[in-house]
Amino acid sequence: MxxxxxxxxxxxxxxxxxxxxxxxxxxxxxxxxxxxxxxxxxxxxxxxxxxxxxxxxxxxxxxxxxxxxxxxxxxxxxxxxxxxxxxxxxxxxxxxxxxxxxxxxxxxxxxxxxxxxxxxxxxxxxxxxxxxxxxxxxxxxxxxxxxxxxxxxxxxxxxxxxxxxxxxxLYVALWYLIGAFIWTTMNLILGSFILPYTINGINSAAFHGLYIHYIVGLWITPAGYVLIYYFLPISAGNPLFSHKLSLVGFWSLALFYPFVGIHHYLFSPIADWAETIAITTSMLLIIPVWTVLVNFFGTMMGKWHEFGRNLPAKFLIMGSIMYLIGCFQGSTEALRSIQQPTHFTDFVISHSHLTVFGTFVVWAMGGLIYVWPRVWGRELWSFRMGNWSFWLITVGISTMGLVLTAGGLQQGFQWMAGAEWLDTVVPMKPYWFVRTLSGISMDVGMSLLVVNLMLTTLLEPATEKRPALRPGAEPAGEPAE
CATH class of the missing domain: 1.20.210.10 (Cytochrome c oxidase-like, subunit I domain)
Incomplete structure (x- = not known):
């Protein structure tokens, strides 16, 4: 690269x-x-x-x-x-x-x-x-x-x-970019122009399960891989750990993800064979998840001692940890025995936040922190403010994932025990309150990040004064790939 x-x-x-x-x-x-x-x-x-x-x-x-x-x-x-x-x-x-x-x-x-x-x-x-x-x-x-x-x-x-x-x-980031754009161009035809107008009833539910998972799995996921496969090796100053592993991840994602969407509709009138295929492929998604995570952590070998001062890498690795947890949730909740206590509960909301925000939006923020100073040819205005952003976002999304998982499991098992729905809502209020506080923490972190980037545009660095960099150049003291 x-x-x-x-x-x-x-x-x-x-x-x-x-x-x-x-x-x-x-x-x-x-x-x-x-x-x-x-x-x-x-x-x-x-x-x-x-x-x-x-x-x-x-x-x-x-x-x-x-x-x-x-x-x-x-x-x-x-x-x-x-x-x-x-x-x-x-x-x-x-x-x-x-x-x-x-x-x-x-x-x-x-x-x-x-x-x-x-x-x-x-x-x-x-x-x-x-x-x-x-x-x-x-x-x-x-x-x-x-x-x-x-x-x-x-x-x-x-x-x-x-x-x-x-x-x-073809570097692996380009493999994923090709997939993300081609798959999504086709998926938008389904979701925008066909599904709302021509498909009804249970077929609409089935195709919608596919559409929404194509948005998550064939747009957000490969797009996120584009970003981390490009920005992690560059920000860490290390070559990619394994190109072969990256291709295993790409082809297993392409093979298994198109079938997983119906796992949201277990115990429904949708044919059992379609549900079973969705369950099987959901479990097989462990393959791309583990291969890419091994690749990301392997890429950081020999560079962990620089991790504390490397903001882009911190966001990218934190997002990878959230990806591990969120995808473990996603695969296991596709099992019929696990979906019984988790479906329609906050357990599913925990999974979606840990993956969509905790992983992919966080990876996009890692890329933003890397690119923005190079756009303006200067260093990030304040590392300290950037570090505060990182920890507020990390603590917020971690807390949100934890309380929603715990609350969802509690409510689900109460339902299975025959409790009235209203009687299961009252015990959820403390979980929901903490969820709001964790969201505020994430919002404050993102606001500080945007303020930091705007000050990078408008002002000189707050710490050490260094010559202005031309657009795209590497800031002093930061390793190149």
Missing amino acids: AETGTVLRGKFSGVDLDALVEWQAVRTWLYWGMFWLMVTPSIGVAISGLFTFPDYLGTENIELTFGRLRPVHVNGVIFGAFSALFFGECYYLVPRLCGVEVPWARLGAPLAWLWNLALAAALISLPLGENHGLEAGELPLFAEIPLFIVVATTTLQFLMAIARRLEPP
């Missing part, structure tokens, strides 16, 4: 990697990503308070009810916070891995505006009642069309850049 600060060899020799990057596209996408980081997780905290204080947002405005605001939170985190950061970081890493410019790179900034304005309009319309009723597929058609156009266009841009790459070998 070629990066500024290394000795470039082969056809990369003499190539100015900084000149290949369309910095305006990177900046625009990352600005939007930071905006959504500030807004959409905070909506989640606001609505979590309704579990403890049901009337605190008022009782007259239906727009402020949980059912209207939750899809704003879910879609905003997935398509706003995570996806905007991912697009921006792709415009940075693709030309550096390929040694060529992204075709029509100047479209990157207009595409960012199209994506994010359409998403903003959709998120405003959701509380007003525009909703397809499909989780992660609630957005109205007027937003889904431009979102599809952006995904299809960027897919074409990145595939053309990869096709024109200087060296034939």
